[in-house]
Amino acid sequence: MSSNNCCCGIVDEKARKLQEIIENHKGQKGALIPVLHEAQDVYGYLPMSVQKTISEGLDVPLSEVYGVVTFYTQFSLKPKGRFKINTCMGTACYVKGSNLILEKLQEKLGIHVGDCTEDGKFSLEACRCIGACGLAPVIMINDDVYGRLTPDDIEKVLEKYKDL
Amino acid sequence: MEFYRAHVLVCGGTGCTSSNSEKIRQEFIAQLNKNKLDKEVQIVVTGCFGLCAQGPIVIVYPEGAMYTMVRLEDVQEIVEEHLIKGRLVKRLMAGDKDHEDPSKSLENVDFFKRQVRIALRNCGVINPENIDEYIAYDGYKALAKALTEMKPEDVIAEIKKSGLRGRGGAGFPTGLKWELTSKAKGSQKYIACNADEGDPGAFMDRSILEGDPHSVIEAMIIAGYAVGADQGYIYVRAEYPIAVNRLEIAIAQAKEYGLLGKNIFGTDFSFELELRLGAGAFVCGEETALITSIEGHRGEPKPKPPFPAVSGIWQKPTLLNNVETYANIPVILNKGADWFTTIGTEKSKGTKVFAVGGKINNTGLVEIPIGTSLREVIYDIGGGIPNGKKFKAAQTGGPSGGCIPASHIDTPIDFETLRELGSMMGSGGLIVMDEDNCMVDIAKFFLEFTVDESCGKCPPCRIGTKRMLEILERITGGKGEMEDIEKLEILSKNIISSALCGLGQSAPQPVLSTLRYFRDEYIAHVKDKKCPAGVCKSMMSYVIAADHCKSCGICARNCPVNAISGDKKVPYVIDQEKCIKCGVCMTKCPFKAIFKNA
Ligand SMILES: Cc1cc2nc3c(=O)[nH]c(=O)nc-3n(C[C@H](O)[C@H](O)[C@H](O)COP(=O)(O)O)c2cc1C
Ligand code: SF4
Ligand code: SF4
Ligand code: SF4
Ligand code: FES
Ligand code: FES
Numbered sequence: 001m002s003s004n005n006c007c008c009g010i011v012d013e014k015a016r017k018l019q020e021i022i023e024n025h026k027g028q029k030g031a032l033i034p035v036l037h038e039a040q041d042v043y044g045y046l047p048m049s050v051q052k053t054i055s056e057g058l059d060v061p062l063s064e065v066y067g068v069v070t071f072y073t074q075f076s077l078k079p080k081g082r083f084k085i086n087t088c089m090g091t092a093c094y095v096k097g098s099n100l101i102l103e104k105l106q107e108k109l110g111i112h113v114g115d116c117t118e119d120g121k122f123s124l125e126a127c128r129c130i131g132a133c134g135l136a137p138v139i140m141i142n143d144d145v146y147g148r149l150t151p152d153d154i155e156k157v158l159e160k161y162k163d164l
Numbered sequence: 165m166e167f168y169r170a171h172v173l174v175c176g177g178t179g180c181t182s183s184n185s186e187k188i189r190q191e192f193i194a195q196l197n198k199n200k201l202d203k204e205v206q207i208v209v210t211g212c213f214g215l216c217a218q219g220p221i222v223i224v225y226p227e228g229a230m231y232t233m234v235r236l237e238d239v240q241e242i243v244e245e246h247l248i249k250g251r252l253v254k255r256l257m258a259g260d261k262d263h264e265d266p267s268k269s270l271e272n273v274d275f276f277k278r279q280v281r282i283a284l285r286n287c288g289v290i291n292p293e294n295i296d297e298y299i300a301y302d303g304y305k306a307l308a309k310a311l312t313e314m315k316p317e318d319v320i321a322e323i324k325k326s327g328l329r330g331r332g333g334a335g336f337p338t339g340l341k342w343e344l345t346s347k348a349k350g351s352q353k354y355i356a357c358n359a360d361e362g363d364p365g366a367f368m369d370r371s372i373l374e375g376d377p378h379s380v381i382e383a384m385i386i387a388g389y390a391v392g393a394d395q396g397y398i399y400v401r402a403e404y405p406i407a408v409n410r411l412e413i414a415i416a417q418a419k420e421y422g423l424l425g426k427n428i429f430g431t432d433f434s435f436e437l438e439l440r441l442g443a444g445a446f447v448c449g450e451e452t453a454l455i456t457s458i459e460g461h462r463g464e465p466k467p468k469p470p471f472p473a474v475s476g477i478w479q480k481p482t483l484l485n486n487v488e489t490y491a492n493i494p495v496i497l498n499k500g501a502d503w504f505t506t507i508g509t510e511k512s513k514g515t516k517v518f519a520v521g522g523k524i525n526n527t528g529l530v531e532i533p534i535g536t537s538l539r540e541v542i543y544d545i546g547g548g549i550p551n552g553k554k555f556k557a558a559q560t561g562g563p564s565g566g567c568i569p570a571s572h573i574d575t576p577i578d579f580e581t582l583r584e585l586g587s588m589m590g591s592g593g594l595i596v597m598d599e600d601n602c603m604v605d606i607a608k609f610f611l612e613f614t615v616d617e618s619c620g621k622c623p624p625c626r627i628g629t630k631r632m633l634e635i636l637e638r639i640t641g642g643k644g645e646m647e648d649i650e651k652l653e654i655l656s657k658n659i660i661s662s663a664l665c666g667l668g669q670s671a672p673q674p675v676l677s678t679l680r681y682f683r684d685e686y687i688a689h690v691k692d693k694k695c696p697a698g699v700c701k702s703m704m705s706y707v708i709a710a711d712h713c714k715s716c717g718i719c720a721r722n723c724p725v726n727a728i729s730g731d732k733k734v735p736y737v738i739d740q741e742k743c744i745k746c747g748v749c750m751t752k753c754p755f756k757a758i759f760k761n762a
Contacts (some may be wrong), residue, residue: 067462091521091559094609095522095597127403135182145183
């Protein structure tokens with residue numbers, strides 16, 4: 001197939017990578033989800049334009065692509081912040097008061113779960129057990145884990161990101 | 165292999181990585197280089213030792229000295245004292261420090277004494293990124309034995325004889341499942357591993373994959389040989405980056421060694437293995453949903469029958485087992501089914517790994533013979549409840565399970581006893597709760613989870629669980645009525661009998677179970693509008709005890725909504741209308757004059 005669908009002429013780095021991902025998986029059975037994972041790694045989220053390219057590239061109806069993207073919570077239609085805050089709401093963290101941590105984060109950032117601050121700096125998510133129950137309650141900011149937290153610690157934690 | 169006089173094992177499990185074990189490892193490298201010991205002492209990154217709450221953990225061999233809560237500045241001392249002068253750093257050691265032979269601290273840590281490690285045998289012992297270490301610990305020996313000395317039906321017979329039951333929750337006899345898949349019609353068959361570990365608050369499977377990925381790979385190859393499949397899939401959560409990475413490394417190494425691929429051990433048996441990443445949907449842990457997801461679709465469950473053993477991935481017979489189930493297989497073949505059946509109870513053989521968390525001192529992973537009592541797990545292994553609080557209940561089986569109250573603490577833990585108590589073994593999450601936890605709130609927590617995770621395919625689950633959650637919100641919000649309790653029971657019954665898949669069918673369990681053992685707490689919420697544990701915010705208030713208040717004003721300055729007022733010499737008061745019950749004032753008052761009124 002030669003459906004190299006560049007209409008605008010500017011094939012930027014991300015678009016090129018996306019094509020590569022699609023090429024690598026073309027013809028493979030059950031390729032859609034692996035392709036979506038890799039595409040999200042490139043773009044940070046899955047805007048409609050990316051879903052469309054994938055739909056055409058893999059020859060899967062767009063409605064199906066969209067259906068899969070919206071089914072799984074790992075896939076995001078919205079861009080995330082530069083710093084992704086994930087609050088563990090697993091059971092071990094919950095019985096140790098993670099809901100109070102989450103409330104504090106919402107209050108300090110002025111956003112709700114699933115949203116991003118206006119400057120695009122922080123986004124806030126709730127997740128399930130991240131496997132660090134020994135340190136419960138825990139939050140993750142990008143790849144860094146903060147454990148044994150109390151609501152009072154949140155300010156100090158956010159302080160670290162002030163000038164970043 | 166080079167010879168090292170000592171080995172420093174640094175835990176690289178998720179718990180310890182979170183408490184900075186990677187920096188500890190780098191510091192060891194720096195300190196060893198500085199002292200020119202890098203040719204004498206080897207640093208090994210391992211999987212989880214199980215005692216995550218005490219992390220980061222470092223073990224130094226040959227003595228086997230276990231150091232806990234190691235800080236960066238401790239590394240120099242361990243190197244200079246232990247590795248150079250041969251003197252143990254007792255201050256950092258776990259267990260009985262005054263024992264005659266303190267170096268054997270691993271053996272005298274209560275936490276490990278009562279455990280029997282089969283599935284976790286290599287976790288915290290070997291470097292999971294090095295196939296040679298796995299092989300040195302009998303790795304791939306069972307595969308060699310199966311392929312060269314046993315017929316497929318012999319393998320199945322041995323697993324059947326061992327009495328091994330599925331560790332993914334339901335406890336289905338593993339040997340029987342293998343036999344059904346092997347007898348199913350079709351030339352193309354698949355092996356699949358359920359590493360979706362959805363129970364929030366559980367991390368057994370993750371630790372096995374992080375600490376000993378080859379054991380699962382070896383077992384899947386054996387399973388392929390036994391049932392006649394040449395392709396396997398491991399369905400693992402994308403949220404487990406360390407596990408995914410170690411699996412990728414392990415698969416590549418197994419390929420390099422000819423343990424995966426064509427003509428394994430020179431036989432005509434071939435087997436390929438691929439990873440598939442989950443994408444954050446709890447329902448994908450259910451077997452038919454998992455299969456749909458591997459095929460690349462929305463992970464919605466399908467009615468059973470047909471069972472996967474007959475029609476699974478791409479409608480071909482598929483053997484699906486859980487991570488921990490697989491991790492047992494190589495040991496059973498190596499040591500024999502007869503040995504395996506000496507561990508456990510009459511109906512349930514072997515061990516079970518639990519992720520023990522919540523209000524317990526030794527949060528972590530434990531592997532115990534099935535039939536061990538809850539009391540032993542909580543007090544002898546787990547070290548009891550922190551802060552002198554009272555044990556209230558333990559939740560097993562996550563959102564599909566129920567709680568075991570203090571009155572049943574001596575029950576031996578196995579598939580049947582837990583079911584009789586209205587809970588279930590589940591995949592191994594065990595959350596301990598103390599007197600400060602409200603059981604109605606816990607039931608609500610699990611129901612919120614199911615409402616979130618319901619795939620929406622069938623109305624009893626999609627709508628029914630939402631109704632139940634609304635009722636629980638009313639009750640915890642102080643607006644419940646007595647008939648709400650009955651309504652919960654009726655809804656539960658209907659959902660259990662009519663939902664399509666296991667998620668819906670078991671969703672009411674946490675509610676039914678808390679109603680069974682803690683009905684009085686529900687009644688207190690409904691009738692007296694009181695939350696006995698003081699958790700439900702609508703029913704409690706913060707008050708200042710006038711006779712203890714020294715009018716320092718600290719509380720008022722810290723209140724985020726300016727709900728506190730007062731003046732010098734007069735006690736401060738909280739305006740209950742304004743108060744959002746954040747509790748800050750209580751933690752800030754230097755004179756303990758503020759208390760919770762439940
Ligand atoms: C809603 C739901 C979630 C499940 N989640 C898991 C899971 O996370 N891991 C797992 O191994 N089994 C899970 N199961 C059980 C699987 O459907 C299946 O029974 C199991 O993986 C079979 O393996 P076993 O026989 O080795 O236990 C779940 C079942 C249901 C109904
Ligand atoms: S019971 Fe719930 S999760 Fe299962 S198929 Fe029905 S709606 Fe989906
Ligand atoms: S509980 Fe919070 S809102 Fe209420 S008075 Fe105390 S500090 Fe203010
Ligand atoms: S902090 Fe305590 S002592 Fe001080 S004014 Fe508030 S209640 Fe009174
Ligand atoms: S429940 Fe939060 S890390 Fe496990
Ligand atoms: S992660 Fe280190 S002991 Fe569990």
